[in-house]
Structures are given as C-alpha cells and as structure tokens.
Amino acid sequence: QTNLEGIAQTVRTVRPDVVVNAAAHTAVDKAESARELSDLLNDKGVAVLAAESAKLGALMVHYSTDYVFDGAGSHYRREDEATGPLNVYGETKRAGELALEQGNPRHLIFRTSWVYATRGANFAKTMLRLAGEKETLSIIDDQHGAPTGAELLADCTATAIHETLRNPALAGTYHLVASGETSWWDYARYVFEVARAHGAELAVQEVKGIPTTAYPTPAKRPLNSRLSNEKFQQAFGVTLPDWRQGVAR
Template sequence: MKILVAGKNGQVGQSLVSILEQQEEVTFLALGREELDITDISQVSKCVSSFKPDVIINAAAYTAVDNAENEIEAAFLVNRDGARNLAIAADEHDAAILHISTDYVFAGDSSGLYTELDTESPQNVYGRSKQAGEQQVRESCERHIILRTAWVFSEYGNNFVKTMLRLAQSRKSLGIVADQFGGPTYAGDIAHALLSVAHSIYNRKAKFGVYHFSGFPYVSWHEFAQVIFQRALERGIISTPITLTQLTTKEYPTLASRPANSKLNCQKIFEQFAISQSDWRLQLQQIEKYQ
C-alpha cells in the first residue's frame, strides 16, 4: 500500500510518520507545507500523479482558532480549498482520501453525544472553514472518509497538555474553563485509527463516509487539567500541587466562541472498523514526554 500524507509537521502528521516508519509493508510519502502547498491544485495534481498513492491522508489544516476570526481567507484557503484539491486529485487518480475534521462543525449547544448524522452548525470561522472542507471532500471524491476528532494533544507542536506543563513552571494557581466538555484525544491514537482505516480501504473492506473518533472519558478542560497536574506531581515534573480555579466561558473570553459540548459519539467507527475510543488517561501516564 502507498500512502501520501499531507501536513507532516502537525501533531497527527508527525504521529503518522513515526508509525509509518515502522511499517515495512507500507510505502509512504509525507510532505509539509514547504514541499506540498495543498492550496495549489497544480502542485497537488503533479504530486499525486507522480507518487500514485492508494490513500491520501489530509493531516494539513489551519488550526489557529482565534486567529481565524481575523484571517478568514487564510483559514478557508487551507481548510476548504486545500481539502478540495486533495480530494480532486484522489478522485482523478483512483485513490481514497482520509480527511481529518473537527468537533467544531457542531454548535455544541445540545446535550448528549453528537453523532455523524447530527446537524452541523459551526459557531466560529475555523469551524465554518472545516465544515466547508468536509463538503468539498464529499463532492469531489466518492471514496472518502472524514474523521472528526476533538481536543488533540501529543508530544508534538502546541496543545493543552504542553501549555499546562509550561505554565506549571511559573504559576502556583490557574483558572481553567469548567463548562466546556469533550474527549481529549491523543494524536498517536488518531494516527493509528487512520492507518487502520487505510488498511481496510486497501483491502476493499471499508464503508466510506463520516466517522467520529475522540478520547474517553469525557471531561471539562478543568477536569483534564486536574489529571495533567496530578500525573506531573506523581512523576516529579512539578514539586508542589497547582491550585486550580473553575472558570465559566464568560469569565474566560476568547476571540472565537467554543462549543460547550464537544462530546462525539464514536460508536460508528467501532462497529465498522473495530476501533475503540482513545484512553487519554493512559496516554498521560508517561507525562514527561509532553514537556
């Protein structure tokens, strides 16, 4: 099987490369923005035509949620147009596309878990750009799988876990939002899920469409932070406990509005591919790797 990875320098992209380097049965080409500008359809077409992948994994995205409110064109250029270009190239060269999307396509104002069939109603520019990307992928390539995930963290790049550990070096107390809920998801587990799906596609066993994959159990950002600092204390990364204060979303205003409920129902991906939800607590046991 041949896999083309776009966005190799992101959290999921770096996780994919780390795993793919250990898989002798897979030939892969992983490219970053400098090597493959997904917003350039001519460049994308030439790359796909030359490499001839069986599966394209789109791990490239504009993810600066707050900045997107003022950089609308840039967000849509990558998240909508870039996704479309990769999907078109996949369709033209008989490849399948695995496209990563987000919980932010939902308003987050309902109770319970969001399923793949629930109505999309993004509340910020980033979410709208990702929703537009999903639509372009659906329309441009019949052999597509859209994987929505949430609250991504890893040893790579910038994320909530690394931010908390950094702040712990200089702060004795922190206020953390306690009225937004979701499933923290380890990027390495997203990568494993994507590759499992890719193998199913290659073996002609995949059912195409939209799937959810996120971590479990569901928690607030405040609860997530509590576990992070508990692990850090246990592993000697910090020497004294951090005092955490619960904040409401109104008390911690951001440029872009965030969903209050980002809980994704992941039953469909389990039923189709036997992929279970990521256990983020397990992934925090070796918390020193996130420093």
C-alpha cells in the same frame, strides 16, 4: 501560500493509492480575521485533493473537527447529526468536508477533538509549565470533550485505511476520539495528579474553575465537544481507550 495547481500536479505525478490530508489552518482565533487563508487550506485545498484523488480512483483520508457542530447540549454527537459551526474555522472545516464528499466518494473523514501530541506545544505541557510557576491557576470548566492523542489517531487511521481498501463500503464520516469526557479544568487537575505521582514538584496549590465567558476570545468556542465514537469502533473492530490512558503516557 498554498499553491493549488502545485498540489494537483504532485498528486498526478505520484499517482498514490491513498491520499492522507492532515493539513489545515487550525489557528481558531486568527481565522476570524484571516478567512481567505482558512478557506484556502480548509476548503479549496481539500477540493483539489478530492478531485485529483478521484481521477486516480484513490482513497482520500481527511481530518475534521468537533467545531463543525454548535456545541449545544451535553450528549455525545453522532456523525449524522446536524452541523452548525460557531466560527470561521468551523465553517471552513465543514466546507472542506462537503468538498470531499462531493469530489471523491472514496473517502474517510475523521472528526476529532482536543488533539495533542508529545512533540510541540500542547495543553498538558502548558499547564505543567504554569503549575511550576504559579500557586493559583484559573481554568475553563464548562467546555467538555475528550483529549485525543496524535498517536491514537495515526494508529486508527492506518487500521481504517487497511480495512477500507479491502471493503470500500466502509467509506464515510467517522468520529475518531478517545473514549470518555472531561473539562479543561478536570484535564489539568488530572495532569497535575499524574505529574506529582511521577515525582514532579509543582508550585500550584489551587486550581479554580471558571466559565468560558470569563475568558473572551475572538472566536466563539463550542461548550460541548463530546463526539460519539461508537460507529468507528463497530466498523473497524477497534476499542478506543479512555482519554486518561493517552494523557498519562
């Protein structure tokens, strides 16, 4: 259980120049039946941090998601396009964005997608485990996005904080994702290709593409998670690499 007063007290005690909020309730399917917890972590907690950081004149950095959009079409969404979440997770994340925008004008909101890290579970590790056990795999092929590494997010966040402290006009919302796009099906096939090139012996012989409708989940997923990262690259003078670079590492 998150203690909102405890969070506020910590910010008052530490008096930071920058607050980075990487906390969130990201269990997308569980959120459908646990709205209160989602609200607490994704919205109310953000509102408290926004208010307390604003009192100190501190910059607040917050991570959001492609799930604030409805996933229609096949274009790369820009920051100023209309939102329209499909599920509770997306709704509470959008509420958190608004809470920060209203609570502290000195903010950086980074919407990202398909995040993975070398530590903990991730899609590539799960696929490699399954590919070692099964000859045939069925993977969703009609959801599109850019796998984005946590290391890339961390490096870009550090750059953006440094630049925004020097130039407060850079505050605002940015799409922070690797460049290019793929589907879960193509992503898996690329992971297998790289693994085999490094000498891994995999049992999998066939990778079938299936539609999202063949794999029902409590929360509806957006089909189009493509986000345009042009604004971030131009504002901060950073070139965001193709998604394959991070995954291959």
